[in-house]
Amino acid sequence: MDERTKITLDESEIPRRWYNVIPDLPEPPPPPLHPGTGQPVGPEDLAPLFPMELIRQEVSGDRYLDIPDEVIDVYRLWRPTPLFRARRLEKALGTPARIYYKYEGVSPAGSHKPNTAVPQAFYNAAEGTRRLTTETGAGQWGSALAFACAQYGIDCEVWMVRASYDQKPHRRTLMRIWGATVHASPSPITAAGAKILADHPDSPGSLGIAISEAVEVAAADPFTRYALGSVLNHVLLHQTVIGEEALKQFAAAGERPPDVIIGCTGGGSNFAGLFLPFLREKLAGRGDPVIRAVEPAACPSFTRGIYAYDFGDTAGFTPLMKMHTLGHDFIPDPVHAGGLRYHGMSPLLSHMYELGLFEAVAKQQRECFAAAVTFAKAEGILPAPEPSHALAAVIEEANRCTASGEEKVLLTALCGHGHFDMTAYERYLAGDIPDFELSQPRIDAALASLPRI
Amino acid sequence: MDERTKITLDESEIPRRWYNVIPDLPEPPPPPLHPGTGQPVGPEDLAPLFPMELIRQEVSGDRYLDIPDEVIDVYRLWRPTPLFRARRLEKALGTPARIYYKYEGVSPAGSHKPNTAVPQAFYNAAEGTRRLTTETGAGQWGSALAFACAQYGIDCEVWMVRASYDQKPHRRTLMRIWGATVHASPSPITAAGAKILADHPDSPGSLGIAISEAVEVAAADPFTRYALGSVLNHVLLHQTVIGEEALKQFAAAGERPPDVIIGCTGGGSNFAGLFLPFLREKLAGRGDPVIRAVEPAACPSFTRGIYAYDFGDTAGFTPLMKMHTLGHDFIPDPVHAGGLRYHGMSPLLSHMYELGLFEAVAKQQRECFAAAVTFAKAEGILPAPEPSHALAAVIEEANRCTASGEEKVLLTALCGHGHFDMTAYERYLAGDIPDFELSQPRIDAALASLPRI
The missing domain is CATH 3.40.50.1100 (Rossmann fold)
Known part of the structure; x- marks a missing residue:
């Protein structure tokens, strides 16, 4: 294991293929249904909205899909992204854990999107x-x-x-x-x-x-x-460049496979992008990470939603997707992690959660802001409120390691910087960030809107 | 010359020494003077304000000063910074020039500071x-x-x-x-x-x-x-990591030395940090770049100021420094490049300008915002208003190459991103960014405040 803080790759190592997990699953995810007919939607239903290549990727059974050169040429502007060993955070926490974060905030838009x-x-x-x-x-x-x-x-x-x-x-x-x-x-x-x-x-x-x-x-x-920008299979597919690069970077650093992989989930795409390639390795017997999704307590689709067919939008225009949902009528409380305020969840991730391939926890936002400030002081980078959820869970795990003495290897995705979230931080510093309690009757009321199929 | 868009270096290639140009100059810059006695200030005058090591660096005659390991360990969080070949900008401009920019916005604070x-x-x-x-x-x-x-x-x-x-x-x-x-x-x-x-x-x-x-x-x-944060010799010294890395990156890319090096100047530190190592090479017969400072037309210390002893601050508390100045009473019009609104200039750079080691031009801010938007559309990164001055001059030079057919190699420092300057961009998009005409009587009036020594 080397002594670097930042494991970079040359742009010649940008992945040339996206990884599609579906053929590696014991069963494929349930198909989206046409809300009128109740039948699986076909390419012709989607053609007015999406180009054929994306429709093909959405339902592909191929394990790998080639990334076009014209896409690679734009990826070069910021990819490969750096993998950081959070040495200064480890020191600040006094943990024996080795903490790594894959930083997607270097993109022009400042996130993995x-x-x-x-x-x-x-x-x-x-x-x-x-x-x-x-x-x-x-x-x-x-x-x-x-x-x-x-x-x-x-x-x-x-x-x-x-x-x-x-x-x-x-x-x-x-x-x-x-x-x-x-x-x-x-x-x-x-x-x-x-x-x-x-x-x-x-x-x-x-x-x-x-x-x-x-x-x-x-x-x-x-x-x-x-x-x-999230939820659909082809979106998760494209995000696998994150995990593919991280695999190469772990190898380059001489580090063993992570013991715990942690990511925040709204629609699920940055979390999936990080862990799917590591899951492929795990299924092939290389490494055995615990994989943990972190969602906001104000919008807990995995931990308190149900697995059912629901609409992707509030108005009910989209196909029905089987997913963990709080009901398409559910309006989350105004937490600052706007990217995580979605009533549903990626159908593919929902299916995999049902298969027991990863676990999920929920976090209140005050703990997440505190984690973000601890992180920023140690590592410099100011995280967006969304990945601060993952950081809160990373710090929790690192503190467990401190208590137990375990030298676990932790990996998370820092999916974006917080430069456009300064008003939220200003409120946090002023003590003006509330936690929100979500009552069961409120969830039950929203779930009553689920379509009957 | 390779085909990369982004020339990265491993963190093992972070420079281990800062470069001090002073011993390579035909004569040293004039010393700062005590405003009371008119005599050169000594270490004892500065000791209440600065630690001894920085005072030593300020007056050092050594060509190289070692960078402490504890500093390298923090530099690792973002250094080496990437050198980009602006392929997409070149294409957008249709220029035969090869444009490179060294991007300092990857630091936690988002600039070279x-x-x-x-x-x-x-x-x-x-x-x-x-x-x-x-x-x-x-x-x-x-x-x-x-x-x-x-x-x-x-x-x-x-x-x-x-x-x-x-x-x-x-x-x-x-x-x-x-x-x-x-x-x-x-x-x-x-x-x-x-x-x-x-x-x-x-x-x-x-x-x-x-x-x-x-x-x-x-x-x-x-x-x-x-x-x-700028102006003083030790600040310019520390910034030479920018140029030292760029030299390595030019070599790694198989590129010849730049024909033109362009940087924006407020106090002068990012410009100096980029060009000083290239100037050392030029003085040793390796490459012959034109070196060009770009300052705001609203605060043109090189192009319209005089070279004289003046105070570094408005109130007249600092030692007197011989520099290009508009007078310490000069209040620049409110251009958005706040980092360039300084009445004076680095004394070391001022001395070198008098020696004819580089040239200077001034730009109005509307041209600079237009350049920044052209750049952002092509390259993704949104520049801060300060380096947009350098970009305007780069685009001007690239367009000259288009006219002449010359395949010049251009290098600039993109010293920071514009994520905290969005209000300025909003005004630019709304057509609400004025240019300011600076009258000679206004400069003359400010210069009347120069101390008599």
């Missing part, structure tokens, strides 16, 4: 799409897609939840710098948005409404398609 | 300093010093110009996360601040006032010292 935004924009451009639409909450996904579209010369139109549009102008500005058009959602330019504005002129919007608007515009124009 | 903040904090901690004071405008330097002090367990107290303290809270928050105490300047807790508040209760503050406050507090306590 460009790993999938770039191939999505590429395949769209290659198949003649002239414009991509999408929704965004605080703006991490919207800014990643804006960046990606700029690389391939296609237009990008983003519906941004009005509350964030008004209160968090900086990521909106970032999207515009990269050339995207940004609308506050609900907007008057779609039927879905206009209807809501007619009833509620002051609507603060929601991700569900923004999805409806983006989908409506994409469906109406043959040269416009829609892009989603 | 930690390169000197870290050794300054280290030497202070090693010599028993318990608290460092400093001033900061928009907060780049203050946040770098806050980060560095956190690494060595010493306190950090920052006087932040009130206008920025109120209008730019995010870097203030960043400093606090790293454990620093941040005061709005003028503050009632110093005599200098209290006096100004008594006369002007609504004073927006200035860097000059903030320096006076930080120096006053440091001078009054034997365990408190003061740190400066």
Whole structure:
């Protein structure tokens, strides 16, 4: 094991293939269903929204899919990302654990999201799409897609939840710098948005409404398609570059396989991107990590949701997906980790959770902010609120090692920096960050909205 | 010449020595003078403010100074920084030039400033300093010093110009996360601040006032010292890690020495850090780059200032330094590149400019913002307003190459990202960024304040 703090790879070591876990599972995940017919959706149902290559990737049974050269050429701008040994954090904690974090905040958009935004924009451009639409909450996904579209010369139109549009102008500005058009959602330019504005002129919007608007515009124009930043199989697939690089970096560092892999989950894509390649190795007998998802206590789809068919959006426009869900009517309390405030979960991860391939815990946000500040003081990097959930669980595990004396190897994904979350940190320093208790009746009420199929 | 976009180095290649250009110059720069006696200041004059090792470095005649292991161990968190070949920008411009940029925004504080903040904090901690004071405008330097002090367990107290303290809270928050105490300047807790508040209760503050406050507090306590983020010889010295790494990266890429090196200048430290090692090579007959400083037209110390002894601060507390200056009373118009709004210039760089070792140009800020947006669309990274001045000059040079057909090799330092400058970009996108004309009578009036010696 070497003495480095930061294990870098040359860009010639960017992975050339994405890893698809589905053929390695004992059974495939249940298919998405058409809400009208109750039958599995086919490529023809998805073609108005997605290019054929992404539809093919969504249902592929191949273990590996080649990454196009044109995607690699954009990945080069920030990949391979560094794997850090958190030596200064270990020292601050006084733990015998060896802590590693894979840092995705070096991307232009500052998170792991460009790993999938770039191939999505590429395949769209290659198949003649002239414009991509999408929704965004605080703006991490919207800014990643804006960046990606700029690389391939296609237009990008983003519906941004009005509350964030008004209160968090900086990521909106970032999207515009990269050339995207940004609308506050609900907007008057779609039927879905206009209807809501007619009833509620002051609507603060929601991700569900923004999805409806983006989908409506994409469906109406043959040269416009829609892009989603998490949840779907092809998104998780693209994110496996994270774990593939980390495997190479563990080998380069002479480190044994991790004992615990920890990631935060909203839709699940950064967590999956990190652990899936390590799971492949585990299934092949190389290493035996405990794999742990960390979700916000305010939106605990794994730990308190149920595994059932539900809609991906609030309005009920999407196919039905079997997943861990709190119900598509569930509105999480306003925790600052906006990227984790999603009522459902990746269907693929949900299936794997049912198979017992990983575990899940939930964290309150105050503990997560405290972990982020401890981390920032030791390691310098200021984490986004989302990965601070993973860091809280890493620190918890490291402290267990201190108590037991075990020299465990811990690995997490630091999926983004917190430079656009400074208002949240300001509130934390002012003691103005509440924890939220989520009552069972509130979950039960939201679950009552589940579709009967 | 290889095909990479990003030339990375392993952390084992972090430079082990800083390069001191002074012994390679035909004559040394004129010494700073004591304002009372008119005699050169000695170590005893500086000892209340700086640790002895930094005073030694300030006047050293050695070509190389060893970097302590404890500093290297913190540099490892982000160094070596990547050298990028701006292939996508070249393509967007259609230029035959080969454009390289050394990216310092990967540091925890997001700029080159930690390169000197870290050794300054280290030497202070090693010599028993318990608290460092400093001033900061928009907060780049203050946040770098806050980060560095956190690494060595010493306190950090920052006087932040009130206008920025109120209008730019995010870097203030960043400093606090790293454990620093941040005061709005003028503050009632110093005599200098209290006096100004008594006369002007609504004073927006200035860097000059903030320096006076930080120096006053440091001078009054034997365990408190003061740190400066640019201008001084030891600061430029520490920044040479930028150029030393770039030299290795040019060699690793199989690229010939640059034809043009371009950097932005406020106090001069990032520009010097990039070009000094290349100048050493040039003086030894290896390469012959044109070296070009770019300053804001609103604060043109090289191109319109005079070379004379002046104070480093507005209040006249510092030693007199011979430098290019617009007069210590000069208040630049409020351009967004806050890091370049300094009335003077590094005395060492000023001396070298007089020796004809580099040239200088001035740019209006609208051209610089336009360059930054062109760059961000092509390369992804959003530049801070300061290096956008260098980018404007790079694009100008690349366009000259397009006209002439010359395949020049251009090198610049992208000294920081713009994540904390989004309000400025928002104004630029709204068409709300003015250029400022600086009249000669205004410069003449400020120069009338020069001390007679």
